[in-house]
Amino acid sequence: MNEKDFTDRVRQMVSDYTNEHLDPTDGKRIRPEDVxxxxxxxxxxxSKAMASTVLPDGMYYEVTYDGDKHRFYLDAYKKFENRCIPA
Structure with a gap:
């Protein structure tokens, strides 16, 4: 799989996943261009990619393509806190 095909698939998978989990009463949808x-x-x-969307929801996504098995894996994460800890 070349880089463009992988990137296109990542954007599509993340936008599909995000749209599946948005509250339908909000009337919001994102497109692959929003990833x-x-x-x-x-x-x-x-191949592996870290991605996010234009939504201010604190979500980020890790997409891995296993070239041996020809499978994609999508992990979705939510950032809860960013804390500065002095050394």
Whole structure:
């Protein structure tokens, strides 16, 4: 899978997942264009990306493509706190 195909799939999967979990009474939907890739890498046949959306919901997503099994894995996380701890 090339980089563009992987990035397109990540954006589609994250937007689909997000839309499935939004409250329908809010009337909000996002598009793949509303998903941005924070970080990504490719090692051998595997790819991984960290992504987020334009929504101010504190969510971020990790998408992994296993090139041996031809499968994607999506993990969804919510940031609860960012604390500065002196050294």
């Amino acid at each position: 941005f890739i924070v970080w990504q890498c490719k090692t051998l046949q595997n």
